[in-house]
Amino acid sequence: xxxxxxxxxxxxxxxxxxxxxxxxxxxxxxxxxxxxxxxxxxxxxxxxxxxxxxxxxxxxxxxxxxxxxxxxxxxxxxxxxxxxxxxxxxxxxxxxxxxxxxxxxxxxxxxxxxxxxxxxxxxxxxxxxxxxxxxxxxxxxxxxxxxxxxxxxxxxxxxxxxxxxxxxxxxxxxxxxxxxxxxxxxxxxxxxxxxxxxxxxxxxxxxxxxxxxxxxxxxxxxxxxxxxxxxxxxxxxxxxxxxxxxxxxxxxxxxxxxxxxxxxxxxxxxxxxxxxxxxxxxxxxxxxxxxxxxxxxxxxxxxxxxxxxxxxxxxxxxxxxxxxxxxxxxxxxxxxxxxxxxxxxxxxxxxxxxxxxxxxxxxxxxxxxxxxxxxxxxxxxxxxxxxxxxxxxxxxxxxxxxxxxxxxxxxxxxxxxxxxxxxxxx
Numbered sequence: 001x002x003x004x005x006x007x008x009x010x011x012x013x014x015x016x017x018x019x020x021x022x023x024x025x026x027x028x029x030x031x032x033x034x035x036x037x038x039x040x041x042x043x044x045x046x047x048x049x050x051x052x053x054x055x056x057x058x059x060x061x062x063x064x065x066x067x068x069x070x071x072x073x074x075x076x077x078x079x080x081x082x083x084x085x086x087x088x089x090x091x092x093x094x095x096x097x098x099x100x101x102x103x104x105x106x107x108x109x110x111x112x113x114x115x116x117x118x119x120x121x122x123x124x125x126x127x128x129x130x131x132x133x134x135x136x137x138x139x140x141x142x143x144x145x146x147x148x149x150x151x152x153x154x155x156x157x158x159x160x161x162x163x164x165x166x167x168x169x170x171x172x173x174x175x176x177x178x179x180x181x182x183x184x185x186x187x188x189x190x191x192x193x194x195x196x197x198x199x200x201x202x203x204x205x206x207x208x209x210x211x212x213x214x215x216x217x218x219x220x221x222x223x224x225x226x227x228x229x230x231x232x233x234x235x236x237x238x239x240x241x242x243x244x245x246x247x248x249x250x251x252x253x254x255x256x257x258x259x260x261x262x263x264x265x266x267x268x269x270x271x272x273x274x275x276x277x278x279x280x281x282x283x284x285x286x287x288x289x290x291x292x293x294x295x296x297x298x299x300x301x302x303x304x305x306x307x308x309x310x311x312x313x314x315x316x317x318x319x320x321x322x323x324x325x326x327x328x329x330x331x332x333x334x335x336x337x338x339x340x341x342x343x344x345x346x347x348x349x350x351x352x353x354x355x356x357x358x359x360x361x362x363x364x365x366x367x368x369x370x371x372x373x374x375x376x377x378x379x380x381x382x383x384x385x386x387x388x389x390x391x392x393x394x395x396x397x398x399x400x401x402x403x404x405x406x407x408x409x410x411x412x413x414x415x416x417x418x419x420x421x422x423x424x425x426x
Contacts, residue, residue: 032338033345035288038288044354051384063249078236079095081256094122095233100112103177107167114215115215116218135202154219157203158200159212162213169200173197175198176196296339332408340400342399347392
């Protein structure tokens with residue numbers, strides 16, 4: 001095998017002195033390097049998207065929701081029932097009210113999703129971690145109304161982008177307007193607009209544009225008043241220490257409640273979204289793999305030209321006793337060496353770029369005005385990236401395999417050359 005490696009490297013070095021063949025060899029190495037780098041970077045970004053989306057979605061949404069038509073009326077009974085099931089890893093069980101509303105300030109009005117929370121029961125660690133201003137507090141406070149008189153109002157927490165659109169800050173007053181269904185008689189149900197004033201107590205910035213610009217949090221009792229629910233809640237949210245166990249816990253809750261309530265896990269609520277993300281990752285991997293495939297054809301061209309150029313040398317080796325398998329291995333090793341150089345170069349560049357995507361993005365934006373990752377289009381204000389060793393190994397293995405396969409035909413052709421035919425005109 002040492003002989004084959006020596007001869008392969010010898011031919012490769014000689015080929016670099018021969019102009020056109022060396023250019024094709026260089027393009028082959030560069031093509032594989034670009035393909036490997038692109039695959040590593042894209043897979044790292046897709047993994048980062050998946051990780052960040054899951055961590056923030058499970059931080060905002062309950063891991064399990066229990067909801068019913070018209071809401072949950074016996075809230076305490078339902079909570080006690082869930083606690084009696086003995087589900088492991090429950091962090092909190094809390095009622096919530098969730099719906100759509102219009103939030104209005106003196107400058108603007110925006111349609112948003114609002115969520116009423118029982119602060120004594122609900123775990124709000126993600127919001128506490130990402131508070132930009134103020135505090136996460138929902139208790140009532142005294143504020144001046146439109147007539148200049150003091151009145152007791154609730155407190156509300158807004159996303160950073162939402163507060164910016166409304167032009168409000170800590171201590172400013174906003175109005176929530178929601179449709180609430182009221183029964184005026186036994187036969188007639190009408191919709192009446194309800195509105196409540198709130199004082200802004202805090203502003204958070206999670207880094208996901210949908211939540212930063214379209215979600216407001218306030219107290220459960222104020223939410224029940226806003227939607228005319230009385231003592232009812234939209235649903236009951238369960239948070240677990242390990243979100244990965246949500247499916248198993250959901251089945252136990254659903255088996256107990258039967259058809260009385262609809263029980264959903266965070267996986268159910270986001271199944272289509274994460275499914276689409278996985279399909280996108282698969283399609284991008286397949287498409288970018290074509291770059292490596294094109295580079296493999298360049299390797300074939302390089303080795304075919306080398307075989308044609310080295311016909312006399314191959315004939316001499318065969319004449320002095322080199323076997324067909326030895327010639328075959330020489331050119332297979334050469335294809336592998338070309339691929340190995342490209343893979344090593346591409347892997348190093350890919351890992352470096354995947355680890356420094358945000359500095360590169362900031363550089364392009366600062367010097368060339370190119371916004372690589374606008375936050376109003378994507379979910380995050382920064383490019384998420386997570387390098388997984390399994391993905392890097394898969395890309396490296398695929399590129400090396402293509403390199404070996406690309407060298408198979410030229411190597412087979414060279415091994416079948418007859419010494420007499422190779423040396424006929426020498």
